[in-house]
Amino acid sequence: MTNNLSGPAGRILAGILLAAVATPAVAAGVVNVYTYRQPELIQPLLDAFTKETGIETRVIFADRGLEERIRAEGRNSPADVLLTVDINRLAAAKEAGVTQPLKDEAIEANVPAEYRDPDGEWFGLTRRGRVVYASKERVPENAITYEELADPKWKGRICTRSGQHVYNIALFSSMIAHHGADYTKNWLTGLKDNLAVKPAGSDRDQAKAIYAGQCDIALGNTYYVGLMMTNDKEPEQKEWAAAIKVIMPNANDRGTHVNISGMSLAKYAPNRDNAVKLMEFLASDEAQRIYAETNQEYPVEKGIPISDIVASFGDLKADSLPLAAIADHRQEASELVDDVGYDDGPSS
Incomplete structure (x- = not known):
């Protein structure tokens, strides 16, 4: 039996079918x-x-x-x-x-x-910690704070992805929540001055840059290290992961920022x-x-x-700041990134 949709009844049926598809x-x-x-x-x-x-x-x-x-x-x-x-x-x-x-x-x-x-x-x-990736060969420190990343001792030794990326904006928002906007602006200026190169790439690219000797420390999420360590499709990423150690910032005080x-x-x-x-x-x-x-x-x-891999990163003492409070400062953090010209990279 063949259905004929050319007549009035057919047009009604077609309309019903179209509505059924659209809804x-x-x-x-x-x-x-x-x-x-x-x-x-x-x-x-x-x-x-x-x-x-x-x-x-x-x-x-x-x-x-x-x-x-x-x-x-x-x-x-x-x-x-x-x-x-x-x-x-x-x-x-x-x-x-x-x-x-x-x-x-x-x-x-x-x-x-x-x-x-x-x-x-x-x-x-x-949860994932926003931690410091550090060169196993060139960084003897096993403890650090976010605040210390603005210390001139790290000048030319830090790399990060864009300051406007949501992972960094959340971290910067947490700094505002803890210290206020004025402090955070000065801190961002110091962090920018310590950059080795212009911010770019992904968290995995920061590990790659440490492996290549372009910088000594970077900001990155914990889970990327685990994914690199187990990446059989791109085994070069295992080499990047092997070149770094994970340092949990502020482990001895308020705790590490988590997202x-x-x-x-x-x-x-x-x-x-x-x-x-x-x-x-x-x-x-x-x-x-x-x-x-x-x-x-x-x-x-x-x-x-x-997992055993995550356990190998060390104990995570998470910052207890509610994430809703961090979200409240995200626009302010984004504006500070632009104000200090963070994504322009280190000053010449």
């Missing part, structure tokens, strides 16, 4: 995930969730612009859960109005208050019940263990064991 289906067995996290980093978690619940996960990955996309999609957005990295991006999603508050006892029991939004619009899943990966419930989540189930799973003991082993990160939940 996201609410499927009992589906949850739609928008993520900034690399797919390979979260797939083991999503696979475990599907195995446990039978709920299929559909993933849209992007390295930028997910908040704008969800906002443009409006009420027709298929997004159920937003997975992202960095407190600044989590706060930006909330401010963009693309998330909704969630009150969930299971999630709150596993995610400490300092790693979740007071209004329930984002929750931390993993998070996290999750939010999308504002118009069409599969809300499934989205909440996924979020509860991601905050669970099982998911925290998977994260710790596969991504070389620190769980947010207390008592979950870390």
Whole structure:
């Protein structure tokens, strides 16, 4: 039998079909995930969730612009859960109005208050320390503070990625929270003057620069060291990792600055019940263990064991400053980076 869509009845049917395509289906067995996290980093978690619940996960990955996309999609957005990295991006999603508050006892029991939004619009899943990578050959020190990075003794010996990158903005925001804007501006000026080269590249590139002798210390996240150490596809990264040691700044006083990966419930989540189930799973003991082993990160939940590689970095005494307080200073930190011309590199 052949369907004829050329007549009036056919046009009505075609309109119904078009509307069905244009409007996201609410499927009992589906949850739609928008993520900034690399797919390979979260797939083991999503696979475990599907195995446990039978709920299929559909993933849209992007390295930028997910908040704008969800906002443009409006009420027709298929997004159920937003997975992202960095407190600044989590706060930006909330401010963009693309998330909704969630009150969930299971999630709150596993995610400490300092790693979740007071209004329930984002929750931390993993932690990473913003640490110092130091040359094993050229740096005898095994202790350092962030404040000391502005000491002239490090002149020409430091490298970092852009000061405007969200990982550095979060660190600089924490300095404002602890010391105030005037101190932080002077500190940033000193840090800039100690740079060996103009800020560029990724955290992995900073380890590469130390390996190549371009600088002696750098700022980087802990988990990148673990990923380099286990990178069989690009074995040269193992050499970069072998050239550095991890120093936890401020381990003897307020603690090392930590950032998070996290999750939010999308504002118009069409599969809300499934989205909440996924979020509860991601905050669970099982998911925290998977994260710790596969991504070389620190769980947010207390008592979950870390990987042997992460343990080799030494004890992480985390700064207890709530991440929401850090997010409050991110615009000010960005302006200070521009004010001191940080990304222009060291003065000639």
